[in-house]
Amino acid sequence: MSAQPDSVAEVSAGLRGVGYLPGQSTALVAYLATKLGKPVLVEGPAGVGKTELAKALSRYLGRRLVRLQCYEGLDEAKALYEWNYRKQLLRIQTESDDAGWSEVQDDIFSDDFLLPRPLMTAIATEEPVVLLIDEIDKTDQEFEAMLLELLSDFQISIPELGVIEARTQPVVLLTSNNTRELTEALKRRCLYLWLDYPSLEHELSIVKLHTPELSDTVARKLVELVQMVRDLDLKKPPSIAESIDWARAMLLLGADDIDANLFNATMSIIVKHRTDLDIVAERVGVQLGGLAGATGSARTG
């Protein structure tokens, strides 16, 4: 099944249908990406659902998701293609007695000996896919430059074989945590989407979508607390995924209200640095009521 959206509202509804609540701009950019066939660069703090957006898009569009996780030192042999040299060697050895050199030469640099890596897979498949290039900012600039050909023309040049053009056009999403400025050349080829932490109401509906059993009052209080924690100056502010985790934990504990005790005991689900824990315990714990002072010593973490 392959969906082909015709309006922004359709994309928005479609993404909702597969369990992802997009903001206005998210839906619009996703729609433009499918219409214009341009890659989308998604930036934002960690844990606002950048990767999740790609997964949701692939579910909604009914396309396979091809994912390339970037890391420092990733090179073209792992991202684009590689020659299957073991097979090539075997081929040379079996044929060296009877076949002419030029035949073997032609032979071993053909499709049969090519190992496609994610990027190549993404453009060579029959069915269009969603290609996710995750955390592009972790790679070095050379790798970015290598992507340019793929992103603008959807083709890959292999010196021994020539140019391989895309059979189908993938929807491409690149995510970045903004740890390094990406090159202008890359940005120019992409649509840009900045995902930020959602507003209170938006996050509340996300949490409710994932934990429908949680009571309204607890869910609201939980989201309010998370937003309050985010306003503090933390090393790592809690992500949406973490507030969902927290909501699940509340559900498991059967909580019907979040008081200082419960907050201090479960705080480590959303705050993951020792110094952050101290700050949060101090600021938020006090706001939760007079209990905080008495239970401060019972804190975990």
Next chain:
Amino acid sequence: MGTSELLDSFSALGEVSWSERLEVKEALAATLAKSSEDRRVFDLVFERFFFRAPEHEALAREISEQDAELDAGGAQIDLAQLRERIAQAIREGDDAALRDLARLAIAAFGRQGEGSGVIGVDVQRIRRALELRSGDGRTREPQDVARGEALELPREALRLFEAHLRRELERDAIERAKRLPPSRPLNELDRALPSGPLQDLAAVHRVVAQLKRRLATQGHSARGRRRHQQVDVRRTMRASLQTGGVPVVLKWRPRRPRRPEIYVLCDVSTSVTSASVFFLSVLHALHDNFRRMRSFVFIERISEVTEIFERERSFKAVSEAIGRDAGVADVSGYTDYGRVWTEFMASVEDDLHPRSTVIVLGDARTNGRDPRADVFAQVAEKAGRTFWLNPEPRLYWNYGDSVIAAYERHCRAFECWTTGQLEEFVKALTRTGPGD
């Protein structure tokens, strides 16, 4: 912004409906503004342009929005009723209705004859007159509102309503004066200075993480291939296919670059009070990222604070510990660079070698004392690279008792008082050759 981006933005506009303000805005933003910083600037410019352009057009054609019906309505409606309707519009998220209500509110307010002529003041007065308050995110039940209690609105909704008020007031002013107000320079577009170090700590940390990567990978290519290298079997085999499976050309594993050694000297005297908090946070961030690093703070004397940073993880504790233990001031409390270099040289001379990097954070104001640039030259010569980060704008350099010129001959100096400039410094680092 290039031509290709303009083309993109037009093809994007072709896909959205033009009557939806938000859609047009987002489509333009997605194709034109390519970083969060750009996005902020874009939002400002977009609001200004799409407010001013139609106003200008309306003036030219002498169209006025003095809608008699609306204004007459404003004269009759009472505040409580208005409040209720605003709450309703906000609950329903109806942007157009909010705009109309903002006009009504202004009309009702204007009738009381309290307009001050200053838009910002008027907005706040109207808000107070309507008893709109930013609440804790819970919109009250309608019956509460009907009882005439102050209306509590979610903060964002209130801000939205205020923006509407502001825009309508501005429009009124334009219509009265029959001309556009002079365009203000877009000075909000400048990056803000780091006023409170704490909220900028995260930004500093980010830049320093970059710095680490740049320092670590730098000089890697220049070092070349030397002894103790490993053959990369996979790549060798791959290359050997060009020669029929005989490994003629050996491929090597890349050498891991050695970790850099960093010495940081940080001025904490009174002349750089405002900047030293920023510097300390830079220092703090550096310590989180580099293991082999020694840091010193100085005023008249020098004091090594490496241990404090290693012991304390939180920024606050570090700055307190430095204030307590460092003991850098002697008598006068004025910086004495000459003495600092001599002491620094004495304590680390044997450890300095061409792989080490020295970073000085200071304003190079000697208070009339001997700068001893010759000793600094020795330091710079012993160390591989020397950088100077000066918290003063370049305009003030070498003015008064600043002697940065004497030191600049031996190192590279950067002005650095915002995280943005720190980023520039990091960028400049990559361009510097290792022997530079």
